[in-house]
Amino acid sequence: MIGKLIKKIEETKAPIVVGLDPALANIPVSLLAKHISEKGETFEAAADAVWEFNKAIIDAVYDLIPAVKPQIAMYEALGLPGLAVFKKTVDYCHEKGLIVIGDAKRGDIGSTSEAYANAHIGKVKIGNTELAPFDEDFVTVNPYLGSDGVKPFINVCNACDRGIFVLVKTSNPSSGEFQDKVTDGKPLYELVGKMVDSWGLESLDGSYSNVGAVVGATYPEMGKALREIMPKAYILVPGYGAQGGTAKELAPFFNSDGLGAIVNSSRGIIAAWKKEEYKRYGEAAFADASRAAVIAMKDDINAALGE
């Protein structure tokens, strides 16, 4: 699966992923109000608004980008109607040729991780029929439970040609509380990075592995060290834009082949309509603002990488 992602990145010349994190605050008020007037103050109304919002953004940007990253928490917060829209979004992105990275940060003990892996990137057998529950291409995985929590995901990567991104060093301010703790002379995130490198050897797909890593743009020095520790891992880089990471800090996340990293922006793209620089589009043309923001992000990152 990582080979497919790389191909799409090369075709679009865009090592970027758009985070579809439709917190209600990111959705134009008039759009939500329209659906509330139809279905009342219900999860169904909110989910319909999210769907209309997502579809417009996908339609506006799908030709520019290789992949999207829906954040399942935002859909889970709208109950069952929200999760139905998560699934609808995954399927629609596939129709548009996009690769879908489900940002779910799942992880549990072995048999339970297997259920999560099947839920997100695998299949479940009912009688003699195999069905894909949510059918993402990649899913993010939390490594705190160790190898026997991660390996069921790798087994599914190999069985179904899918991929995972394992949390190594997250973009948030307090990620260092545990991840930076020094053990055997090295910070914990480097130990996790070494494990990602070793897990990755079990699922190679060309020059890279289906086992990637999440490393926040907000920690470029650590990104540099991790880039060396995990040469075959694709790095999913959150934290660009709204969280404070800048394009010129992204270079260390890439390998000398120009590959090896894909940079996420969520609010920076989907809530571009709220930003001063895109206000000219107006609330109704929120998707056009997203398209302009994707083009700007692409230019910003490619310029910084070209330097």
Next chain:
Amino acid sequence: MIGKLIKKIEETKAPIVVGLDPALANIPVSLLAKHISEKGETFEAAADAVWEFNKAIIDAVYDLIPAVKPQIAMYEALGLPGLAVFKKTVDYCHEKGLIVIGDAKRGDIGSTSEAYANAHIGKVKIGNTELAPFDEDFVTVNPYLGSDGVKPFINVCNACDRGIFVLVKTSNPSSGEFQDKVTDGKPLYELVGKMVDSWGLESLDGSYSNVGAVVGATYPEMGKALREIMPKAYILVPGYGAQGGTAKELAPFFNSDGLGAIVNSSRGIIAAWKKEEYKRYGEAAFADASRAAVIAMKDDINAALGE
């Protein structure tokens, strides 16, 4: 919320929780076949079978126990129909007076953790209406992202009188790969335990805190150390039974007041019908086998604690 759980534990004299982890392999073949004959080899059929299975077990054991712990991965693996049955199970357990611990092991950066907290133990505002998406009483939380990933859950605990159990030392064989790593002279799980203790001060409810911890029965020595580090944290103890933890190893998880821990068994209860000692019940009376297994577990643990 922890006060309510303690009250229920005292009323039932049962510091135990039944894990509702209905992997399809735990469901009698004839029950699944019946639903497949009605709805085909579909998620709907599997979800209907899970619901019939859960309801029968809940009806058979609800008067004996304070709480249940549905493992959401098993429901997520059946797609949207599975998650609908998760919600139906939560609601039905509430009708029967049971406290519901959602085993979801969620955790993310701040704003996303807030969405997960609202999804599972909180409320979401749509227009002027507040709605509870999944409405569990407690949810399990993964701490790998640090304080800003955990605090949104604590805020919701305080706003909605709910609770969390934070993963500290998990029951699986490779939990030590990261959790046992020594940093500043102490294993990481002790550092996480100290944080649980400190987070817990922000949500006290009587002698205990709404911020509890998960510590596996399979590591009793570590349980003893953690018991001292987190005096106000209730410990949710998985790993008894099927995973190898025994009753006499459970004493260190409890405080001298006889409180402070609640022991989970999942397969040992819900799949009791498959065990040699309960085979006499037969596949059709699987729920009676579960009741017998709950009574045996209660006796086993209370005897060990009384010693």
